Amino acid sequence: MVSKSMEELVSLCKRRGFIFQSNEIYGGVKGLYDFGPMGVELKNNLKQSWWKSMIYERDDIEGLDASILTGSDVLKYSGHEDTFSDPLVDCKSCKSRWRADQLDNHNCPNCKSKDLTEPRPFNLMFKTSIGPVDDGSSYVYLRPETAQQIFTNFKNVLDSTNRVLPFGIAQIGKAFRNEITPRNFIFRVREFEQMELEFFVEPGFDDKWHKYWVESRYNWWKKQGIDEKRLEIQDIKKDELSHYSKATVDIVYNFPHGKEELEGIANRTDFDLGSHTKNQQDFKISSNVMKNKTSTTKLAVQNLTNKNWFIPYVIEPSAGVERGVLALLNEAYKVDEKNSRTVLALKPHLSPIKAAVIPLKRNNEKLVNQAKIIKNNLQKIGLGRVMLENSGNIGKNYRRHDEVGTPLCVTVDFETLENNTITVRDRDTMQQKRLSSDELKNYYENYFE
Amino acid sequence: MVSKSMEELVSLCKRRGFIFQSNEIYGGVKGLYDFGPMGVELKNNLKQSWWKSMIYERDDIEGLDASILTGSDVLKYSGHEDTFSDPLVDCKSCKSRWRADQLDNHNCPNCKSKDLTEPRPFNLMFKTSIGPVDDGSSYVYLRPETAQQIFTNFKNVLDSTNRVLPFGIAQIGKAFRNEITPRNFIFRVREFEQMELEFFVEPGFDDKWHKYWVESRYNWWKKQGIDEKRLEIQDIKKDELSHYSKATVDIVYNFPHGKEELEGIANRTDFDLGSHTKNQQDFKISSNVMKNKTSTTKLAVQNLTNKNWFIPYVIEPSAGVERGVLALLNEAYKVDEKNSRTVLALKPHLSPIKAAVIPLKRNNEKLVNQAKIIKNNLQKIGLGRVMLENSGNIGKNYRRHDEVGTPLCVTVDFETLENNTITVRDRDTMQQKRLSSDELKNYYENYFE
Numbered sequence: 001m002v003s004k005s006m007e008e009l010v011s012l013c014k015r016r017g018f019i020f021q022s023n024e025i026y027g028g029v030k031g032l033y034d035f036g037p038m039g040v041e042l043k044n045n046l047k048q049s050w051w052k053s054m055i056y057e058r059d060d061i062e063g064l065d066a067s068i069l070t071g072s073d074v075l076k077y078s079g080h081e082d083t084f085s086d087p088l089v090d091c092k093s094c095k096s097r098w099r100a101d102q103l104d105n106h107n108c109p110n111c112k113s114k115d116l117t118e119p120r121p122f123n124l125m126f127k128t129s130i131g132p133v134d135d136g137s138s139y140v141y142l143r144p145e146t147a148q149q150i151f152t153n154f155k156n157v158l159d160s161t162n163r164v165l166p167f168g169i170a171q172i173g174k175a176f177r178n179e180i181t182p183r184n185f186i187f188r189v190r191e192f193e194q195m196e197l198e199f200f201v202e203p204g205f206d207d208k209w210h211k212y213w214v215e216s217r218y219n220w221w222k223k224q225g226i227d228e229k230r231l232e233i234q235d236i237k238k239d240e241l242s243h244y245s246k247a248t249v250d251i252v253y254n255f256p257h258g259k260e261e262l263e264g265i266a267n268r269t270d271f272d273l274g275s276h277t278k279n280q281q282d283f284k285i286s287s288n289v290m291k292n293k294t295s296t297t298k299l300a301v302q303n304l305t306n307k308n309w310f311i312p313y314v315i316e317p318s319a320g321v322e323r324g325v326l327a328l329l330n331e332a333y334k335v336d337e338k339n340s341r342t343v344l345a346l347k348p349h350l351s352p353i354k355a356a357v358i359p360l361k362r363n364n365e366k367l368v369n370q371a372k373i374i375k376n377n378l379q380k381i382g383l384g385r386v387m388l389e390n391s392g393n394i395g396k397n398y399r400r401h402d403e404v405g406t407p408l409c410v411t412v413d414f415e416t417l418e419n420n421t422i423t424v425r426d427r428d429t430m431q432q433k434r435l436s437s438d439e440l441k442n443y444y445e446n447y448f449e
Numbered sequence: 450m451v452s453k454s455m456e457e458l459v460s461l462c463k464r465r466g467f468i469f470q471s472n473e474i475y476g477g478v479k480g481l482y483d484f485g486p487m488g489v490e491l492k493n494n495l496k497q498s499w500w501k502s503m504i505y506e507r508d509d510i511e512g513l514d515a516s517i518l519t520g521s522d523v524l525k526y527s528g529h530e531d532t533f534s535d536p537l538v539d540c541k542s543c544k545s546r547w548r549a550d551q552l553d554n555h556n557c558p559n560c561k562s563k564d565l566t567e568p569r570p571f572n573l574m575f576k577t578s579i580g581p582v583d584d585g586s587s588y589v590y591l592r593p594e595t596a597q598q599i600f601t602n603f604k605n606v607l608d609s610t611n612r613v614l615p616f617g618i619a620q621i622g623k624a625f626r627n628e629i630t631p632r633n634f635i636f637r638v639r640e641f642e643q644m645e646l647e648f649f650v651e652p653g654f655d656d657k658w659h660k661y662w663v664e665s666r667y668n669w670w671k672k673q674g675i676d677e678k679r680l681e682i683q684d685i686k687k688d689e690l691s692h693y694s695k696a697t698v699d700i701v702y703n704f705p706h707g708k709e710e711l712e713g714i715a716n717r718t719d720f721d722l723g724s725h726t727k728n729q730q731d732f733k734i735s736s737n738v739m740k741n742k743t744s745t746t747k748l749a750v751q752n753l754t755n756k757n758w759f760i761p762y763v764i765e766p767s768a769g770v771e772r773g774v775l776a777l778l779n780e781a782y783k784v785d786e787k788n789s790r791t792v793l794a795l796k797p798h799l800s801p802i803k804a805a806v807i808p809l810k811r812n813n814e815k816l817v818n819q820a821k822i823i824k825n826n827l828q829k830i831g832l833g834r835v836m837l838e839n840s841g842n843i844g845k846n847y848r849r850h851d852e853v854g855t856p857l858c859v860t861v862d863f864e865t866l867e868n869n870t871i872t873v874r875d876r877d878t879m880q881q882k883r884l885s886s887d888e889l890k891n892y893y894e895n896y897f898e
Contacts, residue, residue, distance in 0.1 A: 017609030022515060025601050025725060025746040026522035029579070029589060034515035034602055036609055043514065056828055059821070059837040065492065066471060066483035067640050068517075068623060069575075073475035088581060097581040128575045128591065130478070130639065132537060132546040132629045140478060142577065142591075152474050153483055160466030160485055162840060174517060174623070180581045190579065191516050276474060297474040372508070379505055382831065388508040391611060 031182025031190035041352035066149030087119035142176035168199035193321035244271030263319035344405035362392030480631025480639035490801035515598030536568035591625035617648035642770035693720030712768035793854035811841030
């Protein structure tokens with residue numbers, strides 16, 4: 001069971017502290033969202049799960065965290081200055097501006113005038129002046145994707161780690177796009193986070209690795225709790241591919257607003273390193289790159305057998321954090337009418353709160369002290385946030401923690417003070433079990449394994 | 450022992466993959482840095498240590514992760530639009546621009562002309578157009594601090610968590626300042642991360658909490674490995690305080706370039722919530738706030754005894770992540786001449802790599818397979834990155850891991866294949882110990898406890 005509508009999710013997210021409209025007290029700014037106390041934990045857990053699977057559990061990927069502000073040369077040679085744009089039309093009558101592909105009947109949606117300009121490209125990158133002089137000569141961009149600074153750091157990473165092909169560089173971080181019409185809650189926004197891997201391989205091995213990463217990423221999303229009933233793998237048709245892409249596969253999820261891309265896995269060939277390398281003429285670059293006389297660095301590796309230098313190919317799995325969060329919230333959302341409760345059945349490793357420890361009576365010193373000890377012991381195990389819930393009313397607390405996806409609730413009652421036992425209540429089965437406090441550590445660790 | 454100079458640190462950081470100049474292959478952009486494979490782990494470990502100490506190990510703080518792009522109303526009423534500026538002078542002769550306080554003898558440092566303008570305020574905030582129309586009417590700022598969106602979300606967090614005073618909201622995230630002269634490596638930069646807590650208290654309890662947080666934060670930095678010999682607590686003098694601050698204390702560290710602020714702890718009174726609340730006239734706001742008719746939300750709480758609504762006071766411990774990283778690198782940097790090695794004696798919880806597992810012979814299948822099993826077992830314990838180091842030459846690997854601060858190196862040799870024992874080598878003592886592989890898990894867990 002998933003949510004019936006986006007509205008259900010938006011409402012839960014606000015009520016329970018997952019996601020708020022940004023700048024809300026001043027009327028909000030479109031396409032910007034803030035993650036509240038529960039949202040920040042969910043988002044961090046998702047990012048950590050990705051980082052672990054990419055860097056910690058493998059032996060062929062390094063991490064990176066590059067700056068958001070990006071020099072114009074980087075985004076010139078990447079092609080973004082020229083081509084990262086949407087076609088817009090202006091209404092000559094009411095001066096409003098629209099995306100060309102969203103105009104039905106060639107009318108202005110605002111004033112219904114037909115007096116419109118021809119579509120003109122509108123660059124989606126945010127630009128800002130840098131340095132003391134604001135005369136338009138010194139500017140940087142807010143990166144529209146995290147990928148480019150992975151490419152520009154290729155040599156730095158190689159030199160500091162002694163990596164050989166195949167290997168990857170992974171990065172999680174913010175990216176910014178001045179979307180003309182942000183929409184569908186956190187799906188299409190102006191500020192978002194990406195989880196991007198650039199995996200460098202020898203040409204000839206790229207098809208194999210592309211296939212490998214499609215499978216690997218699909219399985220990863222399933223492990224995060226997405227049912228394959230709502231996942232699809234779509235090959236992007238040849239005539240819809242970016243000019244540098246040899247093949248792109250989208251992992252598509254059935255969002256509340258329709259089927260859309262959750263992650264894309266592209267075979268970007270030698271376009272990226274070929275675009276940013278110096279001495280382009282020394283390599284047989286297969287893709288169509290802009291002439292680059294500015295780069296100071298050779299972004300190539302040597303074939304150890306024939307000693308030839310060549311530009312590696314790149315396989316790029318690129319996922320959106322917010323889209324991931326939205327898909328996971330939707331998957332986890334369940335209305336349990338029989339028990340009149342809403343449950344967020346998140347996978348335990350993603351749950352914002354791992355366990356809530358609840359003294360039966362609020363502000364009862366003995367109960368609260370005992371609860372604090374138990375909370376601290378669970379917290380020390382180090383699996384994520386454990387919460388002391390000192391607000392009385394056990395039933396209400398259970399409901400509240402069902403809604404934020406807390407897998408376990410531990411209740412401390414007067415029996416605890418007598419015989420050192422507590423009850424553990426399971427989010428999914430709603431069953432309660434009486435355990436000795438000493439058994440709790442094992443129970444907790446086993447649950448999360 | 451600390452580093453002899455900033456140059457030593459910069460060189461290590463580049464060589465070993467901690468920190469690179471951003472946009473380096475295109476000549477670099479001043480004041481921007483990228484964190485490499487080791488840097489990203491160190492930085493993440495520091496941030497996690499802060500997050501744990503603020504949110505997980507306490508019961509009175511909630512987390513937040515708000516957007517970087519910030520509406521102009523937020524930064525108007527916070528006072529940043531009017532006052533977040535440095536005084537600059539222009540040289541009329543060569544058109545260069547300078548910070549007024551950096552001009553000796555009222556000469557242009559570039560052309561030595563004395564024909565300079567009067568100092569004029571230069572706002573340090575980055576501004577960018579948002580939405581499709583770029584006529585200057587729609588713009589947002591890159592937040593100059595993370596704090597403001599904590600204040601604007603005050604009510605959202607209250608409503609979704611049922612908190613009562615005293616409680617805090619903590620946030621880690623990027624902030625941006627268009628520094629005129631970025632300098633001292635990652636100390637004064639244009640893009641950086643902050644770890645900020647806004648702790649809300651009832652007026653009258655603010656002095657006590659301010660003192661509490663100064664102590665707490667000082668002790669936290671010591672626990673991260675900073676020797677108190679190089680830490681100082683400085684009370685900012687009354688006449689140097691921001692107009693809204695009742696008291697500010699700086700935790701100052703003796704950086705390679707001199708003594709400078711590592712963290713500031715300010716008693717900001719009711720200035721922040723008072724500035725952003727609606728119906729200001731309904732409260733006795735003690736600080737001098739701008740009249741606000743735009744805010745839609747009351748940022749106040751009710752005294753449960755006398756039922757009066759009031760604006761909470763705020764205590765703000767605000768720390769810089771990059772400054773923290775720089776201080777920690779400096780503290781950890783040791784040249785061990787006797788053993789001709791450089792060691793980064795980081796506290797184990799901050800080390801980028803927790804353990805390196807090294808097969809004695811590179812690409813020897815049996816040794817490498819055994820090393821992989823051991824690496825995976827240690828990795829599963831979940832304390833951070835464990836690395837398989839398949840590059841041969843044990844001595845070189847030890848030196849390399851000393852330099853990045855890896856506390857433990859585990860060597861897999863031919864004896865391992867016979868009797869399942871490995872050697873563990875300690876970074877600090879350089880002592881090696883032969884253990885059975887089965888004992889390793891315990892040894893590792895105990896080491897990090």
